[in-house]
Amino acid sequence: MTENIYIGSKPVLNYVTALVTAFQREPSVHVFARGRAISSAVDVVEVCKRSFLKNIHVDEIAIGTDQLGDGDDLRNVSTIKITLRKTDYDS
Amino acid sequence: MTENIYIGSKPVLNYVTALVTAFQREPSVHVFARGRAISSAVDVVEVCKRSFLKNIHVDEIAIGTDQLGDGDDLRNVSTIKITLRKTDYDS
16 A cells, blocks of 8 residues: 655655654555645655665656646646655565 | 756746757756755746647656765755656657
């Protein structure tokens, strides 16, 4: 199974903790972010790989666009989805 | 051949223009960004795909970490490299 983690405007280490915890339950995690939080999503993954979980690798990165609001308030926001996977299920 | 475009803190449309121009010369372009500009890089690619060049697709997205400065000023900054390719060289 795969867990989803949504990156927002909290400190990066909050999401790193969530990611480490998620990998204790599942071998694969999706990291989602929109707009300005996209940079933070990359930070979360890189900090996690560098300092906490050396046995995860990036399976896939997808970018896209979400439409938010409607009518005059309709706007496009960029999205990212980073799929991470443990390289060794036993460790 | 492949052109490189480095995304910084200028308005997104400046880089969209650069990307459209680069695709007039080459079938493939690398979009690079670091730190906060990573979100802008995704914006540039998405705006370009949506509004200007409908025949480009994302070949690969790679994320990583660069070390900046040295000594006490040493710090890590996240990076992204988005490889784009024209799906039809003649259009």
